[in-house]
Amino acid sequence: MVFGIxxxxxxxxSELNPxxxxxxxxxxxxxxxxxxxxxxxxxxLLNFPKFMESIPTVKLDYAYAPGKWTIxxxxxxxxxxxxxxQYRALRFMRGDRTPLPGFDQDIFVPNSFxxxxxxxxxxxxxxxxxxxxxxxxxNMDKKALSNIGTASNAPMSVAALGFIICGHQKHHRNxxxxxxxxxxx
Numbered sequence: 001m002v003f004g005i006x007x008x009x010x011x012x013x014s015e016l017n018p019x020x021x022x023x024x025x026x027x028x029x030x031x032x033x034x035x036x037x038x039x040x041x042x043x044x045l046l047n048f049p050k051f052m053e054s055i056p057t058v059k060l061d062y063a064y065a066p067g068k069w070t071i072x073x074x075x076x077x078x079x080x081x082x083x084x085x086q087y088r089a090l091r092f093m094r095g096d097r098t099p100l101p102g103f104d105q106d107i108f109v110p111n112s113f114x115x116x117x118x119x120x121x122x123x124x125x126x127x128x129x130x131x132x133x134x135x136x137x138x139n140m141d142k143k144a145l146s147n148i149g150t151a152s153n154a155p156m157s158v159a160a161l162g163f164i165i166c167g168h169q170k171h172h173r174n175x176x177x178x179x180x181x182x183x184x185x
Contacts, residue, residue: 008038009142011159022154028167040166045130049123064179071180072114075122078172079129080108082165089161092149102152
């Protein structure tokens with residue numbers, strides 16, 4: 001697929017081998033269906049900010065149960081995770097086989113400083129991060145997409161990381177819709 005004057009190698013979820021990702025990531029891949037990587041990255045770049053804008057301001061600091069994240073915290077978690085997955089993709093794309101550790105979302109979220117942020121600020125940061133992800137995957141051929149490294153004690157291909165980024169975002173968007181927005185009166 002052509003991205004501006006650059007090339008974005010076509011890749012579909014159905015082309016992934018289950019040996020290219022840890023089984024705990026399957027839940028994110030399953031949310032996507034058989035989408036093409038560039039298409040889902042681009043459509044989320046356009047649609048996710050609209051979703052965030054649609055959340056009523058009074059609900060942004062809402063958590064559906066004690067000990068659960070607020071909507072703002074969930075949104076910042078989506079961005080933090082995309083950054084971590086982007087870094088892993090860069091390392092593996094470049095041929096680095098050093099095993100990478102997992103990251104502890106339960107440490108990240110309380111230290112995310114989400115509460116004082118505005119939704120406009122979160123949207124702007126999200127858009128920058130996703131544009132960066134798209135730029136990272138631009139001009140990558142099928143061979144680079146198939147590079148595999150180890151992260152969180154599991155094999156991870158560069159392609160799987162791209163789809164996991166998108167599936168993780170969609171998973172949390174669904175959680176926000178189902179558990180936060182539908183239960184708030």
